Amino acid sequence: MIQVNNLSKSFDEIQAVNDIGFTIEKGEIFGLLGPNGAGKSTTINMLSTILQSDSGTILIDDIDVKTNSKACKKLIGVVPQEISLYEDLSAYDNLLFWGKLYDIPPKKLKENINTILDLIGLSDRKKDLIKTYSGGMKRRINIAAAILHQPKVLFMDEPTVGIDPQSRNHIFEVIETLNEQGMTIIYTTHYMEEVERLCERIAIIDSGKIITQGTQTELQNLTNVKETIELEFESLSTNTAQNFKEKISHDAVQIDNKISIASNVKNLPGIITLCNELEMEIKDLTFKKANLEAIFLSLTGKQLRD
Ligand SMILES: Nc1ncnc2c1ncn2[C@@H]1O[C@H](COP(=O)(O)OP(=O)(O)OP(=O)(O)O)[C@@H](O)[C@H]1O
Ligand SMILES: [Mg+2]
Missing domain, CATH: 3.40.50.300 (P-loop containing nucleotide triphosphate hydrolases)
Structure with a gap:
């Protein structure tokens, strides 16, 4: 058409x-x-x-x-x-x-x-x-x-x-x-x-x-991202996501005070341990099944919404 x-x-x-x-x-x-x-x-x-x-x-x-x-x-x-x-x-x-x-x-x-x-x-x-x-x-x-x-x-x-x-x-x-x-x-x-x-x-x-x-x-099916764990902190220094990239999943993105990690829920204990090691207090934690938002994030490193 x-x-x-x-x-x-x-x-x-x-x-x-x-x-x-x-x-x-x-x-x-x-x-x-x-x-x-x-x-x-x-x-x-x-x-x-x-x-x-x-x-x-x-x-x-x-x-x-x-x-x-x-x-x-x-x-x-x-x-x-x-x-x-x-x-x-x-x-x-x-x-x-x-x-x-x-x-x-x-x-x-x-x-x-x-x-x-x-x-x-x-x-x-x-x-x-x-x-x-x-x-x-x-x-x-x-x-x-x-x-x-x-x-x-x-x-x-x-x-x-x-x-x-x-x-x-x-x-x-x-x-x-x-x-x-x-x-x-x-x-x-x-x-x-x-x-x-x-x-x-x-x-x-x-x-x-x-x-x-x-x-x-x-x-x-285009992306391997099936699940996303999103962590929110009171504040974040600029390259904190690098720690998560190295130790949890190379697909970790930092936006403002949040870090989104393309990761299976099985990695959750490892993520919490890493936060403790880095003395980062988690303010909020969300677990999301892969959706278009997660796909957009993984393709562009940005969020759909401001
Ligand atoms: N008439 C125009 N003159 C100059 N720049 C324009 C004009 N129309 C759009 N743009 C620019 O082109 C780009 C795309 O704009 P467009 O309006 O197509 O985006 P959009 O996806 O519809 O955004 P929104 O969700 O905000 O409506 C933007 O950078 C915008 O500033
Ligand atoms: Mg428009």
Whole structure:
């Protein structure tokens, strides 16, 4: 459904997207996971014709985005990272406004708006002004505005930022329903729990580069990290992790006052002994099964979240 090859984009000195490529099959929910500034929005904006790439190719349903952006626009819907709604209009009038931009015949547009309001669970609030909505409700209308023309492909750029878990779940259910109805979805986030819940295939992006991609199982198998032990201390001197690298596991990373060690739980007594030898008092200790966060850490030496 989507083929991206050698895609790049710079803003002056900043190489926001650096030679990335991926393929998305029809009917997939594809996750683009990466920390702040990784290049997720820049990628989505190029795929959705909002931004011109410097180089590379993007095909959507075999149509070239660069040379035939008009045809592409009909196929795609975009949920932008920032909410783009008129606060002083009702939800219904916002959707009427956005729908008119798509050349949908008025009768069909009204039908679509009502169907979508039902889908997102906001039919009973449709006459209320957006400024009276909660953050989660605005996010839902932001999604509705992107699907009024029943696109084949939906780009969603961090659609759950700043909302409570209940609204987030509601949005996940909407995404899953749209996907069951056949929509191909590209979902960006810096929350690994979200891609773990929604996406079968994932690309992890950092500093403009895709550092790895595949199914969740393929990503798990890429690294030897199966379990991570995370230790937190009151304070740490700069190269303390070196001791853990030498004595416990070469995969030990120090971030602020924490040390993350890719290590089986069997090494726990050794870790505690080493802390005692170094006279380091453990403030907190967490044991994690391998997840995308641990994989990201082992590939980049950084944490996904700030
Ligand atoms: N219009 C622009 N002008 C200059 N630099 C930009 C512009 N848009 C993005 N950048 C830079 O490109 C890099 C990638 O930004 P981008 O917005 O794509 O990241 P992101 O992964 O979406 O981050 P976030 O999770 O914070 O939304 C960043 O260093 C950013 O500062
Ligand atoms: Mg972004």
